[in-house]
Amino acid sequence: MKGYVPVVAAMALCTAANAGLVYNNGGPDYLNGNEMTMWTQAEDFMLGSATTLTSVDFSMLDTVGGLATWDGSLHWWVYQDAGGLPGALYANGSAQNVNAVFDQNVAGWDFYNFSFDFGGGGVAVAANTTYWLALHAASDWQNRDDLYWASTAANNTFFGAEDFQNGGVWSSNGVEHSFALYDIPAPGAFALLGLAGLVSRRRR
Numbered sequence: 714m715k716g717y718v719p720v721v722a723a724m725a726l727c728t729a730a731n732a733g734l735v736y737n738n739g740g741p742d743y744l745n746g747n748e749m750t751m752w753t754q755a756e757d758f759m760l761g762s763a764t765t766l767t768s769v770d771f772s773m774l775d776t777v778g779g780l781a782t783w784d785g786s787l788h789w790w791v792y793q794d795a796g797g798l799p800g801a802l803y804a805n806g807s808a809q810n811v812n813a814v815f816d817q818n819v820a821g822w823d824f825y826n827f828s829f830d831f832g833g834g835g836v837a838v839a840a841n842t843t844y845w846l847a848l849h850a851a852s853d854w855q856n857r858d859d860l861y862w863a864s865t866a867a868n869n870t871f872f873g874a875e876d877f878q879n880g881g882v883w884s885s886n887g888v889e890h891s892f893a894l895y896d897i898p899a900p901g902a903f904a905l906l907g908l909a910g911l912v913s914r915r916r917r
Contacts, residue, residue: 733897735764739865741772741891743819746861749773750782751854753876754862755792755799755847755883756890760840764896766791767835768828769808771848771892772816772863775823780813782858787811787829787850791836794843797871798883803844804836824863835896845874846892854878865891 736758747754769789775782787808792799808829816824838844850860855878862873867889875886 733767733895734893735760735762735766735896736894738870738889738892739868741774741816741824741863742866743824743863745864745888746774747864747873747875747886747888747890748857748859749848749862750851750856750858750860751878753790753847753849753854753879754886754890755790755845755874755876756862756892757794757797757843757845757871757874758894759843759870760838760894763838763840765835765837766831766894767897768830768895769846769892770826770828770895771890772865773813773825773827773850774819774861774863775825776821776859776861778821778823780823780825780860783850783860784852784858786852787827787848789829789831789849790845790847791838792845792847794845798874798885799845799847799876804831806832808832846894847876862890862892865889 738756738758788806789808790805791803793801793803795801809832811827811829814826816826848862851858870889871885873886873888873890874883876883
């Protein structure tokens with residue numbers, strides 16, 4: 714299920730100037746990603762102050778192009794931490810007010826900036842507590858539609874985690890992913906800066 718594909722690398726900076734930004738894991742680096750239709754992908758986060766999360770920005774790449782394989786479904790989960798992997802379910806739902814904006818095509822891959830609201834009054838989170846945000850971009854887990862949560866540069870958090878076909882077994886995927894969290898309604902797409910390089914990276 715893995716392969717090597719040449720990618721034109723682009724170093725990007727997520728510059729969410731909007732009020733309400735409470736967590737920024739980084740903008741897309743255009744190097745890699747993890748499949749999010751047959752898998753559920755997750756990333757950890759921790760906030761310095763308690764708040765109620767209302768919205769998310771994240772970067773998705775589509776190897777087919779034009780989001781042609783996306784069925785329009787986007788689901789989210791927030792988990793508690795269990796030793797560096799998602800643990801007990803904390804909150805979940807279907808993404809509300811989903812907005813997808815084309816970013817750019819890199820070596821034949823289309824990148825999109827997604828934003829959505831949690832809905833239902835948001836998700837209240839405590840300070841200095843590790844949580845996991847999980848995303849799945851399909852109505853089921855049976856078909857691989859080649860939609861990927863785009864990577865970002867490595868940072869000081871845990872690598873992302875993934876669960877295959879909703880089996881409930883999480884494992885590290887060795888990749889950091891691009892996303893930001895807000896405590897106001899979704900402000901829209903990432904602002905991206907810079908391009909450079911040529912690389913070949915492994916993609917799952």
